[in-house]
Amino acid sequence: MKRNIPLLITAFSGLVLILAYFIPMTQSWGEVAAIWFDILASIAFILGGGNLIKLHARKMALRQAGWAYSAITLLAFALTLFIGLSKIGVSPNLQFPDMAWSGHYRESGAPFWWIYEYAFKPLTATTFSMLAFYIASAAFRAFRAKNLEAILLLGTAFIILLGRTFAGIILTSWLPDSLAGLRIENLTVEIMRVVNTAGSRAIMIGIALGVASTSLKVLLGVDRSYLGSGEE
Amino acid sequence: MDLDKINVILATDCGSTTTKAILIEKVDGQFRQTYRGEAPTTVEEPFADVTIGVVNAVTEIGELAGRRLVDEQGRIIRPASDGEGCDIYISTxxxxxxxxxxxxxxxxxxxxESAKRAALGAGAIVMDVIAANDPRKPHQQIQRIRELRPDMILVSGGVDGGTTTHVVQIAELIAPAKPRPRFGNEYKMPVIYAGNRDARPLIEKTFDESVDLKIVDNLRPVLEQENLGPARDMIHDVFLEHVMAHAPGYDKLITWTDAPIMPTPGAVGNILQAIADRDGINAVGVDIGGATTDVFSVFNGTFNRTVSANLGMSYSISNVCAEATMERVLKWVHLPMEDRELRNRVKNKMIRPTTIPQSLEALVFEQAVAREALRLAYKQHKEFATTLKGVQxxxxxxxxxxxxxxGLTIVDNMAMDLLVASGGVLSHAPRMAQTVAMLMDAFEPEGVTYLAKDSIFMMPHLGVLAQVHPDAAMEVFERDCLIYLGTCVAAKGVSKPGKPCFKYRLHGSGLDEAGEIRFGELKLIPFGPGQEAELELEPARGFDLGAGSGKRVQSKARGGTVGIVLDGRGRPLVLPEDPAQCRTLMGDWVKVLGLYADSDQ
Amino acid sequence: MYTFLKNLDRRWIFLLMFLAVAIPILFELQFPEHPTGLAQAVFDEIEALQPGDPVLLAFDYDPASEGELGPMATTFTYHCAKKGLKMYFMALWPVGAQMIDDNIAKVIKADFPELEYGKDYVNLGYKSGYEGVIKVIVTNLRGLYTTDSYGTSIDSIPMMEGVTDIRQMKLLVNVSAGYPGTTEWVQYAITPFSKDLRMVAGCTGITAPLLYPYIPNQLPGLLGAIKGAAEYEQLVMDAYGGEKVDQKYMKARQRMGPQLIAHLLIIGLIIVANILFFMEKRKGVVR
Amino acid sequence: MANMISRERLRRRLPALWYGTWLLRTVFVFVFIAAGAAVVAAPPPAPTGLTAKDHGWDKGTAVDLVWEYPGEAALDGGFFLISYAMDLEDDFRIAGQTLGYETVYTVNGLTPGVDYYFKVVAVNSALEESEAVVSEPVAGRLQWVDGSRIWFLITVMIFCGSVVYFIRHARKGRPLKVRKIAGLEAVDEAVGRATEMGRSVIFVPGIQDMNDIQTIAGINVLSRVAQIAAENSASLEVPTTRSLVMTTARETVQSAFLRAGRPEAYDENKINYITDEQFGYVAYLQGQMVREKPAACFYMGAFFAEALILAETGNSVGAIQVAGTAMPAQLPFFVASCDYTLIGEEFFAASAYLTGSPEELGSLKGQDVGKVLVAIGIVLGVVFATLASITGPEGLNLESYHFFQGFVDYLQGTVLH
Known part of the structure; x- marks a missing residue:
């Protein structure tokens, strides 16, 4: 029972979404299914929040290594949630000037916005920026002209790296117009447009077929891993 | 000991049935193996004293050499004086x-697996492997430990600083099983611990007084590296102290020898490793026996040994036929044979292990089985001799x-330089060419490979000697132990019969020959022992002789009792499906190599 | 030297990278841009619209990718405002709504004070549900959106009148940092309704190669990373910027400086690494 | 390339052409007149006999228009302008235009079931408009089947049919072979390493929710990793970015432990939701990796920018890393930093490979049929397009050109619609 009902729901809603694509009459059913999904998806936030509290509370209770981080996490979580929910410092909506809570929680200058602007934004941007460093170190380690494929890759990488900057333009601007196609910036475009596209398409076709067949397996109940395990 | 003053060396190998003794003497400044003697081993009742057999064998040599080696008390005379005694006595x-x-x-x-490698390398037979990820349930494992009664147990696990819980878990399987040693109920089971350094105190706590715990350095200090030496040495020590000391007569034998007694296979591995190290070559050795087949290999300095317990020429012959299938065995036979008769022959060999083939059919059949036994043993060896697993x-x-x-195999037939054969069916084949054919068919060497055999199974003796007097061991190994059969030249690749495979040119030592080998062709060029010739090879496209597909190779061919075999049959060697076709093909090969007497072909 | 480089601690590389990025920023290194076809196509696509045409601006990115995508979002907003298009902003990323707010404040409120919220532009905000949102709003906008981002009922917003689905938009402009993003817009909006909808997009460098296959049928124009943004920025500012361009409309071109040096550094590192590799090979360390 | 695209765009999007070239045309006409060679042309005659009919096999958003033109056989250099409105009083909204010799048009983007009036005006080369002809009100009707998607439906049915066929085929016990996938063979090794080193195994199921097929594929691999971890009694940690993935992962790991015969060793506290925020998650994982130095890391699912950050951190702490993703952009990063990488399809084939169950293997075979279909389509398209460019339009044989080009158009316009 624990398995059959979800399987039925999956099969049914999957079928509805497929039908909705081919049969215009049923298009609205598909919309309903999608809206339901959206509602369910938001329940996940509650589930997630609950686990977050549990995980970090446990770490603190057991005094596990680094439990202080957990304390900070929980504190930040509670604070943000409180400030956001209670809309502290938010001025009311112009339409409802009497209702203090009618304003928008993201209003600039309000504490929530402040958290966002001065904590969240710089933090995520910083983490993302680390990519630049890792790309450099990975390139240093892994880009070796070991075989033919690697040499081709290396050549392409150089062209693209240069072509995406002003350096490419400077380096080959002396080429006459009859050879303009060989200028690095033009080569870059051609590589992206022809070679890369051909390769990407091939990968995409393979992946799309993989996705389609996995989806079909899910719909048919062959693949039940999303219910916890492949086997009964 | 002053090595320069050593002139006479006596070595014995106490096998399970015979004790073999050899005498090595310095002749004209060079060490040569001069005499040998044999006597039945006397470990079992009624004698129950190994030294009796040793003395008998040594006495035989003494008589042959005209040199008194054993004194009136039945002890080996040392050191040598004029016409009497020896300088060194060693034994396996x-x-x-x-x-x-x-x-x-x-x-x-x-x-x-590292622990297994250490045990095998030390010359042991590994009865079972216990591991934390063993699919067997703990109680089944405990049961197994109780039943087995090994001579000793080697426990490893965890890298240094790695897991301790798992190691303790294993110890907790072994300790309550209270394993009992094979010999003598009165002494404690030796357990060697060569695992995570951090787990030592816990291990000491887990094993109580009922076992004799020895602790050595971790044999896998990090996953990227093995350190088998300390564990191997400890196995040898324990072998001497415990196992040997409790076998009848060994206590006496130990006091006679100048070097620790080694398990025979360990000694064979030793000499192979020594020769590979000295010459910087990759070597493979095989010893095919009645019940088991040992394969040794040294590739890029890494030594590996496997024991294929169920592959042998007498006790295990039935298993070989079952595992390889009779159909496959018969592919190597060029004569028509009757299935029923063959089955009888197999059974007969099993119950009468010492019989030797009486007819041509019997010989051809036995050698066909040997090919399969060797092939399977080599396959097992390849699977075991791998790079380390668990490495980033x-x-x-x-x-x-x-x-x-x-975890890919490090055995590379192309890189193999020397293949040494020993064991009855290989070393006692009536014609050397038969040995060559068996080695080539079973091992499928690629590129240029020297083939040799151990003349009188002297490798164990030399293996121990190599520890005391390496130069002497090497000299004897080169001159008297190895009988060079010749050189095998085989191209890797497959094509259609009749297409070009490779061109060759041989010159030197009175030989000047050139020609072309076509795919499927086999050619024998007689070239006597001790001779060397320059070898130039030019493989056709799609064939590799060591430098890559279609690339020229310069090498040296070594003469031998058989000669140079140019093999264009392709690698991997594929035999036709159809039995009749196969038989014709075998007939051709037999003719080319002159395997059996002309009248029989 | 050889051994130092061979066992190079990656922190040295990190330091070099830091300098490669920091120095051009401090010295405000800047280079002229030569727009390529794709940026030109994006520009033309918006140029071809008439004042008052509705445009959907979907900003699916977050502060993490702001560095790469912010400038193009800003320029898109500026371009649409200059053209007098009706702008409908929305986001499939939770923080996308914030990105919209930022751009509204930075561009519309600052430079186009005459534009009125609800009449000339509206922020529909974030909706959860990934591509499901696209699937719904492409046929039924009101099925999901009942209020704008600030909780105002859609029915009371003048410019939402008569808007039932996003197929009524003359153009979709998508700025995307990943999933859900341009790929999903193409798959769930453009492909099934290719006759009704057109779209241009701007994306991060890493996703650009994956979007090229959609060019030109599903995507007539595409801005790839900061380079694409810089080209587009150049086009828009040449056309509308006037004499003196505000600093905030030069961000993309300013960021091309560090990109140049960083790329050169990476090329240098690869070359050094390969020299080491061949030295090792000659020494026989690697087989 | 700029020109190519904009020309392409203009050809496809006619209203844009209308506005975009308005200026040019006007200038052209002025020049023409100024040159003094002009004949003052009269406004063109109005089109007649306009009929509007619901476009069949669709979702009711299109209406077909047909009209006649009484003037010259074709409107030389001119065009017809088509517009529509719900009410005659309203402003007509321009739908598009056709070239002077085409007297059919399909209006798209209508609301189903609503009556529309359609108007056609002839415009000559001097941009003089004729009288308009207005149709009777017509509504697009919602049909049962969307005809424009019929080919897609056929393709889907062939593909699904072959997957189902091969699943049944495999169930009957006919063996199907899968190539060896190094990355999956390495699972044992990676978990083994963690066991020997007494460190943990980290499994990252991507940063997408359960609705992403890649996450499902990742969970399939997790099942195997968990089983081996259970057999080895290694510590397995699964941090997730989505709470639904966390629940699924818990179920999966629990049943894997059960399968390995060690249900008691399962600890759900090791499978946690961290945060939905991409880089918050990355920061957590990085911290954990640097502190705990896991010996094995698995990255199986959908990844974005964090791929390289995670893999490089794992690489630097010396872990064996196995990655699997269908994100082409992240594959190069994984290849450079991980020990093994499952590339795209391999990743989806993982569950078939690991379970070896006939159903799974059958579906792989079905995918191959899909690939064959695609390959046939590509070959046909390329061959015909090549033939078309050889034969015409200025080339050798106009008739065969029309045949070939017609086929290509059909393939592009209808089959691949």
Whole structure:
């Protein structure tokens, strides 16, 4: 029972979404299914929040290594949630000037916005920026002209790296117009447009077929891993 | 000991049935093996004293050499004086079934495998491997430990600083099982611990007084590296102290020898490793016996040994036929044979292990079985002799489409330089060419490979000698132990019969020949022992002789009792499906190599 | 030297990278841009619209990718405002709504004070549900959106009148940092309704190669990373910027400086690494 | 390339052409007149006999228009302008235009079931408009089947049919072979390493929710990793970015432990939801990796920018890393930093490979049929397009050109619609 009902729901809603694509009459059913999904998806936030509290509370209770981080996490979580929910410092909506809570929680200058602007934004941007460093170190380690494929890759990488900057333009601007196609910036475009596209398409076709067949397996109940395990 | 003053060396190998003794003497400034003697081993009742057999064998040599080696008290005379005694006496032993061990580790493919490698390398037979990821239930494992009664147990597990819980878990399987040693109920089971350094105190706590715990350095200090030496040495020590000391007469024998007694296979491994190290070559050795087949290999300095317990020419012959299938065995036979008769022959050999073939058919059949036994043993060896598993791989972008796995075999037939055969069916084949054919068919060497055989199974003796007097061991190994059969030249690749395979040119030592080998062709060029010729090879496209597909190779061919065999049959060697076709093909090969007497062909 | 480089601690590389990025920023290194076809196509696509045409601006990115995508979002907003298009902003990323707010404040409120919220532009905000949102709003906008981002009922917003689905938009402009993003817009909006909808997009460098296959049928124009943004910025500012361009409309071109040096550094590192590799090969360390 | 695209765009999007070239045309006409060679042309005659009919096999958003033109056989250099409105009083909204010799048009983007009036005006080369002809009100009707998607439906049915066929085929016990996938063979090794080193195994199921097929594929691999971890009694940690993935992962790991015969060793506290925020998650994982130095890391699912950050951190702490993703952009990063990488399809084939169950293997075979279909389509398209460019339009044989080009158009316009 624990398995059959979800399987039925999956099969049914999957079928509805497929039908909705081919049969215009049923298009609205598909919309309903999608809206339901959206509602369910938001329940996940509650589930997630609950686990977050549990995980970090446990770490603190057991005094596990680094439990202080957990304390900070929980504190930040509670604070943000409180400030956001209670809309502290938010001025009311112009339409409802009497209702203090009618304003928008993201209003600039309000504490929530402040958290966002001065904590969240710089933090995520910083983490993302680390990519630049890792790309450099990975390139240093892994880009070796070991075989033919690697040499081709290396050549392409150089062209693209240069072509995406002003350096490419400077380096080959002396080429006459009859050879303009060989200028690095033009080569870059051609590589992206022809070679890369051909390769990407091939990968995409393979992946799309993989996705389609996995989806079909899910719909048919062959693949039940999303219910916890492949086997009964 | 002053090595320069050593002139006479006596060595014995106490096998399970015979004790073989050899005498090595310095002749004209060079060490030569001069005489040998044999006597039945006397470990069992009624004698129950190994030294009796040793003395008998040594006495035989003494008589042959006209040199008194044993004194009136039945002791070996040392040091040598004029016409009497020897300077060094050494011995190996595989009596009583050799050294039988059980090993344990955390992960079967990692530390447990390293432990197995250490035990095998030391010359032991590994009876079972216990691991934390063993699919068997704990009580089944305990039961197994109780039943087995090994000579000693090697416990490893965890890298240094790694897991302790798993190691203790394994110890907790072994300790309550209270394993009992094979010999003598009165003494404690030796347990060697060669695992995570951090787990030592816990291990000491887990094993109580009922076992004799020895602790050595971790044999896998990090996953990337093995350190088998300390564990191997400890196995030898324990072998001497415990196992040998409790076997009848060994206590006496130990006091006679100048070097620790080694398990026979360990000694064979030793000499092979020594020769590979000295010459910087890759070598493979095989010893095919009645019940088991040992394969030794040294590739790029890494030594490996496997024992294929169920592959042999007498006790295990039935199993060989079952595992390889009779159909496959018969592919190597060029004469028509009747299935029923063959089955009888197999059974007969099993119950009467010492019989030797009486007819041509019987000989051809036995050698066909040998090919399969060797092939299967070599396959097992390849699977065991691998790079270390559990090692982080550093990839580059070039590896995107060729993600090589770790744990691949390090055995590379192309890189193999020397293949040494020993064991009855190989060394006692009526014609040397037969040995060559068996080696080539079973091992499928690629490129240029020298083939040799151990003349009188002297490798164990030399293996121990190599520890005391390496130069002497090497000299004797080169001159008297190895009988060079010749050189095998085989191209890797497959094509259609009749297409070009490779061109060759040989010159030197009175030989000047050139020609072309076509695919499927086999050619024998007689070239006597001790001779060497320059060899120039030019493989056709799609064939590799060591430098890559279609690339020229310059090498040296070595003469031998058989000669130079140019093999264009392709690698891997594929035999036709159709039995009749196969038989014709075998007939051709037999003719080319002159395997059996002309009248029989 | 050889051994130092061979066992190079990656922190040295990190330091070099830091300098490669920091120095051009401090010295405000800047280079002229030569727009390529794709940026030109994006520009033309918006140029071809008439004042008052409705445009959907979907900003699916977050502060993490702001560095790469912010400038193009800003320029898109500026371009649409200059053209007098009706702008409908929305986001499939939770923080996308914030990105919209930022751009509204930075561009519309600052430089186009005459534009009125609800009449000339509206922020529909974030909706959860990934591509499901696209699937619904492409046929039924009101099925999901009942209020704008600030909780105002859609029915009371003048410019939402008569808007039932996003197929009524003359153009979709998508700025995307990943999933859900341009790929999903193409798959769930453009492909099934290719006759009704057109779209241009701007994306991060890493996703650009994956979007090229959609050019030109599903995507007539595409801005790839900061380079694409810089080209587009150049086009828009040449056309509308006037004499003196505000600093905030030069961000993309300013960021091309560090990109140049960083790329050169990476090329240098690869070359050094390969020299080491061949030295090792000659020494026989690697087989 | 700029020109190519904009020309392409203009050809496809006619209203844009209308506005975009308005200026040019006007200038052209002025020049023409100024040159003094002009004949003052009269406004063109109005089109007649306009009929509007619901476009069949669709979702009711299109209406077909047909009209006649009484003037010259074709409107030389001119065009017809088509517009529509719900009410005659309203402003007509321009739908598009056709070239002077085409007297059919399909209006798209209508609301189903609503009556529309359609108007056609002839415009000559001097941009003089004729009288308009207005149709009777017509509504698009919602049909049962969307005809424009019929080919897609056929393709889907062939593909699904072959997957189902091969699943049944495999169930009957006919063996199907899968190539060896190094990355999956390495699972044992990676978990083994963690066991020997007494460190943990980290499994990252991507940063997408359960609705992403890649996450499902990742969970399939997790099942195997968990089983081996259970057999080895290694510590397995699964941090997730989505709470639904966390629940699924818990179920999966629990049943894997059960399968390995060690249900008691399962600890759900090791499978946690961290945060939905991409880089918050990355920061957590990085911290954990640097502190705990896991010996094995698995990245199986959908990844974005964090791929390289995670893999490089794992690489630097010396872990064996196995990655699998269908995100082409992240594959190069994984290849450079991980020990093994499952590339795209391999990743989806993982569950078939690991379970070896006939159903799974059958579906792989079905995928191959899909690939064959695609390959046939590509070959046909390329061959015909090549033939078309050889034969015409200025080339050798106009008739065969029309045949070939017609086929290509059909393939592009209808089959691949």
């Amino acid at each position: 032993s595989s009596a009583g079934g050799g050294l039988q061990m059980m090993v344990a580790g955390v992960i079967k493919q990692m530390t447990a 791989q550093q990839r580059t972008v070039g590896d995107t489409f060729s993600q090589r796995m770790s």
